[in-house]
Amino acid sequence: xxxxxxxxxxxxxxxxxxxxxxxxxxxxxxxxxxxxxxxxxxxxxxxxxxxxxxxxxxxxxxxxxxxxxxxxxxxxxxxxxxxxxxxxxxxxxxxxxxxxxxxxxxxxxxxxxxxxxxxxxxxxxxxxxxxxxxxxxxxxxxxxxxxxxxxxxxxxxxxxxxxxxxxxxxxxxxxxxxxxxxxxxxxxxxxxxxxxxxxxxxxxxxxxxxxxxxxxxxxxxxxxxxxxxxxxxxx
Amino acid sequence: xxxxxxxxxxxxxxxxxxxxxxxxxxxxxxxxxxxxxxxxxxxxxxxxxxxxxxxxxxxxxxxxxxxxxxxxxxxxxxxxxxxxxxxxxxxxxxxxxxxxxxxxxxxxxxxxxxxxxxxxxxxxxxxxxxxxxxxxxxxxxxxxxxxxxxxxxxxxxxxxxxxxxxxxxxxxxxxxxxxxxxxxxxxxxxxxxxxxxxxxxxxxxxxxxxxxxxxxxxxxxxxxxxxxxxxxxxxxxxxxxxxxxxxxxxxxxxxxxxxxxxxxxxxxxxxxxxxxxxxxxxxxxxxxxxxxxxxxxxxxxxxxxxxxxxxxxxxxxxxxxxxxxxxxxxxxxxxxxxxxxxxxxxxxxxxxxxxxxxxxxxxxxxxxxxxxxxxxxxxxxxxxxxxxxxxxxxxxxxxxxxxx
Numbered sequence: 211x212x213x214x215x216x217x218x219x220x221x222x223x224x225x226x227x228x229x230x231x232x233x234x235x236x237x238x239x240x241x242x243x244x245x246x247x248x249x250x251x252x253x254x255x256x257x258x259x260x261x262x263x264x265x266x267x268x269x270x271x272x273x274x275x276x277x278x279x280x281x282x283x284x285x286x287x288x289x290x291x292x293x294x295x296x297x298x299x300x301x302x303x304x305x306x307x308x309x310x311x312x313x314x315x316x317x318x319x320x321x322x323x324x325x326x327x328x329x330x331x332x333x334x335x336x337x338x339x340x341x342x343x344x345x346x347x348x349x350x351x352x353x354x355x356x357x358x359x360x361x362x363x364x365x366x367x368x369x370x371x372x373x374x375x376x377x378x379x380x381x382x383x384x385x386x387x388x389x390x391x392x393x394x395x396x397x398x399x400x401x402x403x404x405x406x407x408x409x410x411x412x413x414x415x416x417x418x419x420x421x422x423x424x425x426x427x428x429x430x431x432x433x434x435x436x437x438x439x440x441x442x443x444x445x
Numbered sequence: 446x447x448x449x450x451x452x453x454x455x456x457x458x459x460x461x462x463x464x465x466x467x468x469x470x471x472x473x474x475x476x477x478x479x480x481x482x483x484x485x486x487x488x489x490x491x492x493x494x495x496x497x498x499x500x501x502x503x504x505x506x507x508x509x510x511x512x513x514x515x516x517x518x519x520x521x522x523x524x525x526x527x528x529x530x531x532x533x534x535x536x537x538x539x540x541x542x543x544x545x546x547x548x549x550x551x552x553x554x555x556x557x558x559x560x561x562x563x564x565x566x567x568x569x570x571x572x573x574x575x576x577x578x579x580x581x582x583x584x585x586x587x588x589x590x591x592x593x594x595x596x597x598x599x600x601x602x603x604x605x606x607x608x609x610x611x612x613x614x615x616x617x618x619x620x621x622x623x624x625x626x627x628x629x630x631x632x633x634x635x636x637x638x639x640x641x642x643x644x645x646x647x648x649x650x651x652x653x654x655x656x657x658x659x660x661x662x663x664x665x666x667x668x669x670x671x672x673x674x675x676x677x678x679x680x681x682x683x684x685x686x687x688x689x690x691x692x693x694x695x696x697x698x699x700x701x702x703x704x705x706x707x708x709x710x711x712x713x714x715x716x717x718x719x720x721x722x723x724x725x726x727x728x729x730x731x732x733x734x735x736x737x738x739x740x741x742x743x744x745x746x747x748x749x750x751x752x753x754x755x756x757x758x759x760x761x762x763x764x765x766x767x768x769x770x771x772x773x774x775x776x777x778x779x780x781x782x783x784x785x786x787x788x789x790x791x792x793x794x795x796x797x798x799x800x801x802x803x804x805x806x807x808x809x810x811x812x813x814x815x816x817x818x819x820x821x822x823x824x825x826x827x828x829x830x831x832x833x834x835x836x837x838x839x840x841x842x843x844x845x846x847x848x849x
Contacts, residue, residue: 236648240479249647251822254504254589273744275643276591276822280842 211309212439215268216369219278222287225257227356232263237378238370239267247272260296267369280305286314310334313362315341335434348420349413353400357414361421366429367436461659475652482645485612487512489619494660496523496546501534504589505641506551506579531556535563542572545665554581557595567634568603568706571670573626574634579641590820591640597796603706605635606769608739612651621720629667631713640741714770724772727779729761735783739765742789748825773804786811793818
């Protein structure tokens with residue numbers, strides 16, 4: 211399916227980098243010459259509380275902002291979004307469009323049979339990726355979970371190029387970036403994990419690539435096609 | 446004869462060139478940048494030749510306030526400090542402006558409410574302070590999410606009140622705002638509002654003017670009232686003030702001065718039209734159905750218009766840029782063909798719809814809604830549904846779960 215706009219909802223927990231992930235995706239899309247907007251939604255900042263962000267990528271100017279009520283892609287950054295209802299909606303996939311994709315960070319299935327059936331009825335593809343394990347394996351820290359998730363959505367939808375992601379990561383982490391106090395302290399925490407900033411960038415990019423490869427392979431095998439482009443031209 | 450006092454073309458201590466504002470905003474090259482609204486506020490202030498910025502943390506303006514602190518550290522702002530509370534901040538802003546400084550501050554939600562006493566005081570004292578308001582919920586239970594109710598409280602303070610749709614509006618209007626505010630026949634404070642998060646925390650493309658150009662500095666001698674003069678009315682506030690008297694002169698002074706403040710709001714109209722290219726923007730004003738909105742509701746309205754177009758329903762748009770001065774004539778003209786006028790708002794009371802109803806003939810055409818409040822999102826689909834339901838058409842979207 212080719213759509214004029216791809217709406218991505220990233221549901222995570224405070225501290226996991228869901229907001230950063232949406233920003234990086236939008237920055238990359240912008241570098242690729244597409245239109246994009248990203249924005250977060252969260253309560254008073256605290257770790258492990260529900261935190262969402264949204265990334266809209268399209269081929270024409272995007273005005274829409276705020277919560278994404280009707281997403282094409284939902285990314286679940288943490289099992290607790292599902293198992294403990296740490297989501298702004300119950301169920302977490304409410305509003306997903308037909309033909310959409312759900313990407314869940316987990317090494318085991320988390321959905322009930324009923325939920326699986328409801329997603330199947332909507333022709334929604336369901337993809338589990340052990341993003342935290344990948345982050346630990348490739349980058350040596352769970353703090354890079356969001357990088358694996360960025361790779362996963364890019365691998366399935368090709369909404370951003372790896373080249374643009376590389377550039378966006380350098381823009382985000384390569385220079386001084388001022389965000390809220392909470393985000394700033396997390397930035398400091400992840401910088402301490404790596405001896406040098408270049409190392410941080412290299413490891414993060416490697417994690418993105420790993421997620422991209424695994425997701426690409428899955429999408430190809432399962433014939434999941436969801437792209438941003440001009441449907442008129444494609445038809 | 447050349448103006449020997451002009452600083453245009455000379456450099457400030459950061460090496461920025463004081464540039465004619467019209468040239469800087471309309472003729473200088475622009476660089477597209479992908480920034481959050483907070484970063485854009487910083488970039489505008491970098492070019493605004495501000496003397497004083499006073500900060501106090503409250504979501505969602507804290508990042509902008511912190512970023513301006515960085516500008517101070519870099520040497521772009523005369524002075525910067527954190528006040529004790531929003532009330533203190535706004536009082537300190539008054540002090541700085543009384544002293545002849547160009548003043549900038551930011552606030553949001555409960556902070557705006559806490560500082561409210563100062564705003565009519567600013568207007569009465571004719572202080573051209575610029576205050577960014579990144580709207581958020583003001584009610585209990587507490588919310589940090591966008592909600593525009595606080596704007597309703599600002600409408601009768603005598604301040605100029607503008608409502609930005611995007612970060613691009615913000616960038617341009619921060620700089621142009623000083624030009625309007627500081628006109629001698631205006632000389633009033635400006636509340637430059639946006640919907641928090643939807644603008645402040647959203648990354649979007651914004652075209653920036655060159656960083657090596659900045660506004661000409663504020664000239665306090667263009668003030669229509671003497672700077673901090675204890676003896677001359679109307680700023681004879683500190684010694685022997687009118688509040689102590691109850692005689693004819695006292696009442697007449699208060700009454701005439703209030704009229705003068707509101708006359709100054711009216712006089713800002715021509716300057717605002719000049720700098721903002723009109724008080725409203727319009728699209729498809731020949732359509733039967735119109736959306737009239739301000740702030741983020743305009744953006745959501747634009748998306749709703751696209752969705753309606755896909756279904757063959759034609760809908761027009763009025764973007765209200767300035768709430769004070771109120772574009773009464775413009776709105777009347779833009780809606781004269783409309784049979785149905787929808788006013789989507791991010792607040793529970795529908796203050797914009799009330800203003801519009803009081804402005805146009807046959808106001809039963811005005812449909813106050815849809816409304817979302819307390820931080821909820823307004824998906825374009827609910828605007829479409831509201832329009833179709835009102836017109837007796839079949840709804841286009843099933844709105845299960847959030848946003849319904």
